[in-house]
């Protein structure tokens with residue numbers, strides 16, 4: 296039986312990202328509860344009552360016939376999903392699954408005060424079986440893949456319940472609380488031959504794929520640096536999960552990891568290009584040396600060989616960070632972080648916070664151009680790139696590529712891909728762009744339909760590990776610089 300380290304109240308479970316603080320469907324839910332109460336009374340009255348209560352409790356918009364939104368790039372319905380941890384993000388994930396044509400088989404709440412009742416409300420609403428423990432969901436033979444949406448401190452333990460039962464797992468970010476947890480999770484998944492992916496859903500958005508294709512095409516030349524800022528003002532409550540050390544809070548684990556993960560993937564593109572990396576003479580020596588090895592092999596080594604420890608960052612990555620800790624707590628988490636990171640010669644400037652608004656932008660700064668994901672960059676619907684010099688044209692070799700004082704650009708590129716909107720019968724609890732979960736859901740189903748697929752090509756195991764290692768280093772440095780003050 297899983298040890299639940301912390302009881303949390305219903306509203307404290309997984310609330311991700313900035314945005315709506317209201318429960319859009321609060322009213323609807325109250326209605327549902329009222330009907331549920333009436334339904335339960337009927338149940339006590341007998342068998343006829345039980346039938347009546349089923350009709351009442353489970354009469355929800357999703358059962359009345361959900362309109363399935365058809366969006367290019369979203370193709371669901373091939374696999375049967377379970378959800379573990381039934382907070383707001385789980386609700387919106389379920390809405391996206393249903394509205395995009397997916398199949399939600401069963402749900403479980405295990406760490407809430409009344410897991411049975413939350414699970415039964417949730418299950419009825421989405422026409423799914425419901426369980427009061429994660430173990431019961433893990434034992435359901437009809438579930439192919441489980442989305443783990445518990446609070447951060449439970450990610451590892453709960454994910455492992457499903458991995459050990461042979462289920463594929465999509466775990467909400469961060470992978471675990473730190474890199475050793477992430478490694479333990481990925482090792483166990485490999486040992487059981489199942490997929491374990493972290494829900495960096497931004498990676499599957501068409502706009503993110505376009506940005507990565509532009510960088511890979513070499514239109515912008517070598518990536519030298521990236522810059523990202525994502526943060527928001529969290530509820531000013533010590534016991535809120537965002538700021539709670541017991542629940543795995545902190546700005547880096549909540550938002551900063553998005554920026555680090557995208558950066559890790561961009562830095563790796565420099566090594567994938569023909570002609571290899573390090574054409575610029577200013578690159579540090581370790582980048583030249585490392586270009587002969589493969590970033591992926593380096594971080595993946597402990598997955599292929601269980602006697603190997605986590606890959607060393609020495610000589611490969613440098614981290615400098617400062618920030619603010621939540622001083623109201625004895626065991627404070629980072630509420631504000633600024634970091635400079637260098638990975639194999641590519642640099643990142645990162646900002647994140649749980650106490651201020653943020654532009655939610657992410658920019659790529661390359662040798663011959665720039666690229667920007669429009670806000671909010673963690674679920675972007677548009678992006679643009681400016682090309683200042685043709686990276687492949689020798690005639691332009693001596694033309695200074697400069698945007699200063701309005702010198703003409705060679706090209707302006709732009710791409711947009713709107714998120715499908717929710718059907719009228721289904722509304723999210725929190726995330727207006729939650730229908731975009733359909734992209735990562737599609738990627739998971741595609742992987743599960745492919746023999747021996749143990750990772751999503753867009754969120755490979757090594758980037759999950761590298762991200763968590765860099766995030767750990769940033770958090771450590773914030774604590775050190777704070778202690779030095």
Ligand SMILES: *[C@@H]1O[C@H](CO)[C@@H](O)[C@H](O)[C@H]1NC(C)=O
Nearest residue numbers: 596597599600601602603604
């Ligand atoms: C696994 O790693 C250990 C420790 O680095 C090493 O001694 C051993 O040779 C490796 N095994 C294989 C099969 O590569």
Ligand SMILES: *[C@@H]1O[C@H](CO)[C@@H](O)[C@H](O)[C@H]1NC(C)=O
Nearest residue numbers: 686687688689690691692693
């Ligand atoms: C660009 O100029 C440099 C130095 O002037 C030269 O070494 C290099 O070969 C040139 N590159 C191309 C593609 O012509």
